[in-house]
Amino acid sequence: MSSTKLFENDLKRPLPKVEVFDSASVSPEQIVAALTKAGGCVIKNAVSPSDLSLIQKDVQPFLDADKPWEGDFFPRETRRVNGLAAKSKVFMEKIVCYEPYQSVCSKLLSSTTKNYLGQDLQVSTSQPQLNNTIVFAIGPGAKPQPLHRDDMIHHRVLKQMNAEDYVIGQDTGIGFFVGGRKTTKANGATRFIPGSHLWDHDTPPSEDLTFYAELDPGDAFVMLSSCYHGGSANTTEDEVRLVYSCFMTKGYLRQEENQYLNNDPEKLKELYDDTMLRLIGYNLSAPFLGWIKEGHPLAALGRQQPLGDMY
Numbered sequence: 001m002s003s004t005k006l007f008e009n010d011l012k013r014p015l016p017k018v019e020v021f022d023s024a025s026v027s028p029e030q031i032v033a034a035l036t037k038a039g040g041c042v043i044k045n046a047v048s049p050s051d052l053s054l055i056q057k058d059v060q061p062f063l064d065a066d067k068p069w070e071g072d073f074f075p076r077e078t079r080r081v082n083g084l085a086a087k088s089k090v091f092m093e094k095i096v097c098y099e100p101y102q103s104v105c106s107k108l109l110s111s112t113t114k115n116y117l118g119q120d121l122q123v124s125t126s127q128p129q130l131n132n133t134i135v136f137a138i139g140p141g142a143k144p145q146p147l148h149r150d151d152m153i154h155h156r157v158l159k160q161m162n163a164e165d166y167v168i169g170q171d172t173g174i175g176f177f178v179g180g181r182k183t184t185k186a187n188g189a190t191r192f193i194p195g196s197h198l199w200d201h202d203t204p205p206s207e208d209l210t211f212y213a214e215l216d217p218g219d220a221f222v223m224l225s226s227c228y229h230g231g232s233a234n235t236t237e238d239e240v241r242l243v244y245s246c247f248m249t250k251g252y253l254r255q256e257e258n259q260y261l262n263n264d265p266e267k268l269k270e271l272y273d274d275t276m277l278r279l280i281g282y283n284l285s286a287p288f289l290g291w292i293k294e295g296h297p298l299a300a301l302g303r304q305q306p307l308g309d310m311y
């Protein structure tokens, strides 16, 4: 099919329904099914009000100190914080490590490969890792962010397909957005195009097809990084749209946010156990990816070197 036909086809497809679950009852399987069909879903009540206020306490000084972005990707009214691994342990524990999200990432982003080492067929599995951590505060008067796909960072090229043909593992990232306050269409809720993870790479986004992920405080929006999305305009007089976000990616891809240079390793060492440090990126991706002179990168933080992780 010509690329114009593919493009017209995508824009005419019926929009899949965006599922809304509740944290108390949702299963990872339900989230995977919802993502496969629509590319995104909402989970109500994922983070408690008390955890939200602890996170806000950690990040507010950094939001206050942030300066407007020079360029068009973020409106001048948007304030951001990154490097959350070193800035907020509660953010890492309650948002990044929200159990159903991690479980979905494990299902969709883990990768297994089989390779001969001599006559031995070695099976290696690479676990997902943190891709980025960002807090977005969109101030009144902000213009909409252009719709985009976050998987552009990994040079992904999509082929038009139907949900039935979606292959587990084809996406390179999964995003998790939590409302820090009430997030509405008027104050700049994240909007996305349901089903656009199944579109051809050359189909441009269309504003007419967007769904606004309106969130009460503590609700979460989960999205495949191949979906067209963006922060929206804030048309209110006085509401700041506050969203806490992170992405996870495959263990063998470069992380969007450089965790080694953007977080003080001494601080990470003080805050976290080995499991969290591995998720942040102090890990080996089997086979043989990410070693340092002592072998495992955890050794750089003075941790006991785990054996047998190379492949």
Ligand SMILES: O=C(O)CCC(=O)C(=O)O
Residues within 6 Å of the ligand: 136, 145, 150, 188, 189, 190, 191, 229, 230, 231, 232, 243
């Ligand atoms: O602020 C939002 O809702 C989304 C931001 C976003 O998509 C981005 O910065 O890549």
Ligand SMILES: [Fe+2]
Residues within 6 Å of the ligand: 148, 149, 150, 229, 230
């Ligand atoms: Fe984005």
